[in-house]
Amino acid sequence: MALTQLGLAHELNDRQVHPDAHGRIPVLYITVPPAATARMIAAEFARFLGLPVHRRLNTSDIIEAVVGVCTSARTGLVIVDEVHNISLSTRQGAEVSDTLKYFSERIPATFIYAGIDIEHSSILSGTRGSQIAGRFTLIPTHPFPYNDEWKGLVKTMEDTLLLHHHKPGTLADLDRYLHDRTGGMIGALSHQIRGAAIDAILTGTEKITRDGLEGIPLDVTATTQAPRPRRART
Incomplete structure (x- = not known):
């Protein structure tokens, strides 16, 4: 829920800063499904944007379409939830990680990964994990004090x-x-x-x-x- 509130706050702020702008998509939010593949991740991005996902489209086609829309729509925040579903010990998980990395390199936006017990999961281990760890700051979540x-x-x-x-x-x-x-x-x-x-x-x-x-x-x-x-x- 905190992520959706963060996304909402960013979108509201974007609307205030650009009140007369049309066609902007300030926030993109996806959830990593269990046993996800690279194509499934690309399809999640596409579905959020309302892009068609046909069987005849390969993963690269979907990625290029997503990058094009995000760039033209000035997407500034990309939230990827449930990243604990990614296991870098499997081939599919490694490909998912590579796909997310490619998106982050192509889309000029801030990326936020969220999940459970990430610091102890495989997503931060190995060569790919060290790349992720080097690109992100780990922020543990705690209850808010009354302030x-x-x-x-x-x-x-x-x-x-x-x-x-x-x-x-x-x-x-x-x-x-x-x-x-x-x-x-x-x-x-x-x-x-x-x-x-x-x-x-x-x-x-x-x-x-x-x-x-x-x-x-x-x-x-x-x-x-x-x-x-x-x-x-x-």
Whole structure:
């Protein structure tokens, strides 16, 4: 969820900087499927851009089409999620790594790889792994502390809501509650707000309230991260 929020923030910023520009695709996001091949990765890029993927097209054809669109559409951020599905110990995994490397060399954009336990996976081992390690900075993710950055995150998410009866600032006023509830996990925060927004649409209230947030189940990570209620002293 953090990645999608990052992509959204980048796209919103791009629209503010270039309000009159048309045909821009600021962000490209794909997920690496299990047992992926080089063609599957190229096809994921193409599908995000709405490009056709015919059987008669070889991998090089798809890659060239993707590079052409990304270049003309001024794509500035490419997010590749679930990279832990890439195993450099297999031929297919090595070819996937090479394909992503080729994309990063051809598309003038910032590339972000995300996955689980990457520092201990094969994606950073061997010759190819050392090339990846030399091109990227490893940023471990941790729960957000309750600070101005967290408050800004809640406000940013609230600003993207399109609910007719939602009062701006409602979630900002609940930022401490949301932090306690989610344990500072951005994925859990996104899940809470999105779930409450969907319920608000389905019920017709068109607004998010604390009661509405209470009705959204927490994910497992948030349950383990969230602080336990303090016992009252007597």
